[in-house]
Amino acid sequence: MSLTLSREEIVRLASRIETAQVYAHSIRKLTEEYPDMTLEDAYAVQTELRRNFEKAGHRVIGWKAGLTSKPKMIQMGVDKPGVGFLTDRMARPENSVITVSDLVHPRAECEIAFMLKSELKGPNCTREDVLAATDYVMPAIEIIDSRFTGFKFDFESVIADNSSSARFVAGGRPMYVEDLDLPTIGVVIEQNGEIVAMGAAAEVLGDPAEAVAFMVNVIHDMGETVPAGSFMMSGAITAAQAVKPGDNVVARFQHLGSVSVRFSD
Numbered sequence: 181m182s183l184t185l186s187r188e189e190i191v192r193l194a195s196r197i198e199t200a201q202v203y204a205h206s207i208r209k210l211t212e213e214y215p216d217m218t219l220e221d222a223y224a225v226q227t228e229l230r231r232n233f234e235k236a237g238h239r240v241i242g243w244k245a246g247l248t249s250k251p252k253m254i255q256m257g258v259d260k261p262g263v264g265f266l267t268d269r270m271a272r273p274e275n276s277v278i279t280v281s282d283l284v285h286p287r288a289e290c291e292i293a294f295m296l297k298s299e300l301k302g303p304n305c306t307r308e309d310v311l312a313a314t315d316y317v318m319p320a321i322e323i324i325d326s327r328f329t330g331f332k333f334d335f336e337s338v339i340a341d342n343s344s345s346a347r348f349v350a351g352g353r354p355m356y357v358e359d360l361d362l363p364t365i366g367v368v369i370e371q372n373g374e375i376v377a378m379g380a381a382a383e384v385l386g387d388p389a390e391a392v393a394f395m396v397n398v399i400h401d402m403g404e405t406v407p408a409g410s411f412m413m414s415g416a417i418t419a420a421q422a423v424k425p426g427d428n429v430v431a432r433f434q435h436l437g438s439v440s441v442r443f444s445d
């Protein structure tokens with residue numbers, strides 16, 4: 181696989197996505213204009229988007245794995261997850277109110293987040309490396325937002341759109357990985373008091389630490405390492421739930437406590 185887009189096209193597509201994200205309007209998936217776009221092109225657009233946000237003063241505080249569950253990968257026709265960057269501007273306090281009028285297709289999903297105490301780097305990062313570098317894990321809700329019209333997209337378009345990153349909320353009870361059997365941690369999501377999804381962390385590549393190792397290796401391909409202090413969201417354990425103003429979402433994790441968030445206009 182290689183780059184097919186020119187530097188000018190990468191800059192133009194990154195700016196199109198940035199505008200869609202900032203002003204919450206939908207755009208056509210990028211592959212309508214560039215049907216031969218490769219994964220390398222998509223990550224080049226995402227990198228340009230990251231640089232644009234950094235120039236505007238946003239701070240990259242970590243990374244996320246997206247499309248981690250088997251059903252979602254099958255739906256997208258891929259056998260690997262995607263990666264996106266997380267910034268300080270996406271973070272929201274636990275139980276805060278998230279406005280949906282500045283999002284396009286908001287959905288909530290629950291994940292296990294890893295806080296790193298030492299640097300991780302590819303190209304051969306393993307699950308064991310991740311566990312050794314992890315200070316603690318904690319539960320999180322990610323609010324994803326695809327910017328593509330009609331919620332129609334493909335893998336390349338999603339990657340360029342920073343894997344639909346929008347907001348995230350961490351909370352619950354931080355715990356050391358040695359005190360947990362990560363794959364067997366169960367989670368239940370409630371929306372307005374009703375259970376809407378449940379699952380076990382093994383849904384994420386068999387073990388969420390595998391997803392973090394996968395991310396580190398993709399980040400290496402983007403020319404970056406992952407510093408100590410990074411916040412790594414390992415990917416959705418259950419399907420994402422569409423949310424609307426007035427909704428209240430709670431993710432209850434076994435051992436790790438719960439995280440909640442509310443939504444308004």
Ligand code: 0L1
Pocket residue numbers: 245246247248322324325326338343344415416420
């Ligand atoms: O975090 C994720 O799983 C990203 C999902 C990307 C596709 C979508 O917006 O549903």
Ligand code: MG
Pocket residue numbers: 244245246247289291322324415416
């Ligand atoms: Mg996610």
